[in-house]
Amino acid sequence: MKENLNILIKNTLDYCIKEGLLKETTPPNYVVEVPASREHGHLATNLAMMLASSQKRAPRDIAKIIVDNFRDPERFLEKIEIAGPGFINFTISSVEWLKGLKNIIDLDKGYGAAAKRDESVLVEYVSANPTGPLHLGHGRGAALGDTICRILEFRGYEVSREFYINDAGVQIRLLGESVYARWKQIKEPDYPFPEKGYHGDYVIDLAKEIEKEADLSTMDKEAAIITCSEIGKAKMLTELKKDLEQFRVSFDTWFNESDLFKNGLVDKALNEMKEKGKLYEKDGALWISTSGYGDDKDRVIKKQDGQYTYFASDIAYHMDKYRRGFKRALNIWGADHHGYINRVQSALKTNGVSGKWLSVLLIQLVKLWKEGEEIRMSKRAGQYVTMKDLLEEVNVDAARFVFLTKSSDSPLDFDIDMVTKNDNENPVYYVQYAHARICSIFRKAEAEGVDVLPDTDINLLKMLTLEEEIDLIRTLDGFPELLDSICDSFEPHRIVYFLTDLAARFHRYFNLGIKDAENRIITSDVNLSKARLALVAGVRIVLRNGLDLMGVSAPEKM
RNA sequence: GCGCCCGUAGCUCAGCUGGAUAGAGCGCCGGGCUUCGAACCCGUAGGCCGCAGGUUCGAAUCCUGCCGGGCGCGCCA
Known part of the structure; x- marks a missing residue:
């Protein structure tokens, strides 16, 4: 409109x-x-x-x-x-609104969608290290990234979802050492555990599983640790994928950091920068001059000991992303990485890529509450609530809904008790209930022999004269624009508020019929009933399409 | 010290590129089901939008400076 x-x-x-x-x-x-x-x-x-x-x-x-x-x-x-x-x-003119309603019903699942456009976006999210289980912060990133991707796709963007696996650095090595130590401890309980090792119980589980698959006792220590690293990483990745899949989150590409080295992309990136004169040596290390491109200072890319820093592979990775031809890239990072944004963008600029090409969405921390107390998470102590734990207690719909409820700028309090409850305290039910309620009305109409899918001609819809009815259509009409604004702002929480508002308007409309039978959806007037059914069919379409974009189910009964 | 984010009702938070009377959920108090699902609805109370300036027809929103909270500033990963 x-x-x-x-x-x-x-x-x-x-x-x-x-x-x-x-x-x-x-x-x-x-x-x-x-x-x-x-x-x-x-x-x-x-x-x-x-x-x-x-x-x-x-x-x-x-x-x-x-x-x-x-x-x-x-x-x-x-x-x-x-x-x-x-x-x-x-x-x-009210006829225009009625035409709008008819359009929604005709488009059905396609309402809110946009035609394919020639704009590809690479979205990288979660990217958890395969050295431990997913925690709640990853869950928030997963819900956010997945929903942004769904909305972008719906609005016609060509979207590629990517998970970057940090598998080339010392943390994988440390995982191997940790697993190895746990394996040794089966026979020698006093065997020393690496100081910075991963303390979680899952490492013990990994050690037990690896023992079944590989005979570590016939290997020398180094070979055994490497075996532990490789098998450990593979098993952790399998776990990550399983958890993410259960959370309805999937990826097109799992990108190995180690491949950057194997395929020579790191060397290539460095050589190019060297040719352009962007690199120099100082104090026995190799530096990149990013400071001329918005960074506070130059950064080390290769250390005195000959090892690359993470920055080196990150530059190679982002240049590779760029060369793969995406028009835009979005990274979703935890807020603790924010100091890194400027650095990566500066490095891209150093390579002649506009800083605007890469957007970074930062998400604030997730705090977990249970029985009125905050459960503090500490990785060192191996004490934290994992996504797996969460999904054992909370259904996916509720978890995703809560993760998406707040702006990513705002820290999220995740109250397990609230989300576990099957009553109105759980915010996801409000919207789902509206959908189920409409489905129920249709079942009722069918039972009473009302033609439940009338051919929505405008003359019939003219029976809709209540102010509340036009207001509902007006809300439905705003759906496509809402989605566009999310594509521009990367603020998917807006869809939660939109759907909650729509559900509220519907519930209010429905309740008119409790006071006055004339205002019921199924009335004694068959034509009026048909028109009102068309209206709530439109509401149902938007609720369902919206929930679908959030990765939340739209139940017909609950 | 520098940079980013936040500060809105008792609590948790919305408020869309500046717009007309600042909203929702929870909590408090009071109402509404013999017929479409009460996981719902209606009503009351509750606010110097952190503080102080500035920009203009107009500011919760933009700018500056303070105050308070979170996070980040490695040849760590």
Whole structure:
């Protein structure tokens, strides 16, 4: 609707200028938006106020010119009013809203989707080290990344989901040493455990499993540790994939850091930078001069001991991403990585890649609450709640919904008790209940012999005359725009608030029928019933499509 | 010390590129089911939007400076 109105506004503006009613000017940055109050119509624009300075006239005078000359040949609008300091308020003809509803029902699962566009996005998320189980922070990143990908795809972007496996550095080695030590301890309980090793019980489980698969006792220590590293990593990855799959999160590409070295991509990246004169040696180490590109200081890329730093492989990785031809890249990182953003972007700029090509979405920490107390997580002590633990207690729908409820800028308190409850304290049920309720209405209608999928012709829909009914359609109409705003802002929490608001409007509408039988959806008037069923069918479509984009189920009964 | 994020109702948080009277959930108090699902709805109370300036027709939103909280600033990974 907004788009349609925008066209009319633009035509009117052009007309007024052509007729000399307004001075020629570059179009101001005005907005068309849904006003907060219903008294202000369906849509409103601040155009006249934005024009005031260039026209050197009072906003209300300009508004009057626009309103008096409004170009609306198809009678799209029912009413135009000037209000307040110079807002122009539009009331759209109710037939237009009914057409909008019909469109939603016709498109069904495709409502909210956009045509394929020539824009590819690489989204990297989770990227947990395969040295331990997924924790709640990873869960938040997984829910967020997955939902962003689903929405981008729905809006026509070509999306590739990627998980980067840090498998080339010392932490995999440390995993091997930890597993090896646990294996030794089966026979020699006093065998020393590496100081910085991984203390979690899962390491003991790994040691037991590896013993079944490989005869470590016939190997020398080094070979045994390498075996432990390799098998340990493979097993941890299997676990990660399993947990993620259960969480309805999948990836197109599992990218091994070690492949960057194997395929010579790190050397290649370094050589290119060397040729461009971006590298230099100092104090026996190799440095990259990122400081000219927005970084605070230059960074070491190869240490005195000849080992590459992580930065080296990260540069190679991001250059590889770029060369694979993606138009944009998005990384989803924990907030503790924020110091790294500037560094990576600077490195990209050093290589001639625009800093805007890579966006980074930071997510704040997750705190876990149980029985009114915070459960502090400590990796060193091997004490933390894993995704696996969580999913044993909490269903996937509830977990994903809660992870998505808050802005990623805000730390998340995850209250296990609330999310475990099967009552109205659990926020996911509010939206799901609305969906199930509509399904129930349809079952009832079917039982009463009402044609449940009428061919939604506009004349039938004209039975919808209640204010609440048009309001519902208006909300449904905002769905595609909501999705677009999420694609631009990477703020998927907005969909939660949108769906909660839609569910609230539906519940309120439904409850009108408790007070007054005339307002029930299935009434004694068959045509009215059909029209109202079409309306709630539209609500059901948006609830279902929206929940689907969140990776949350839309149950027919609950 | 420098950088990023946050500060909105008793609690947890929304508030979309600046818009009209700042909202929701939970909690408190009070109401609503003989017929479509009460996992629902309606109503009351509750706010110097951290503080102080600035930008303009207009600021919770943008700018500056403070205050308070979180995180990050390695030849760690």
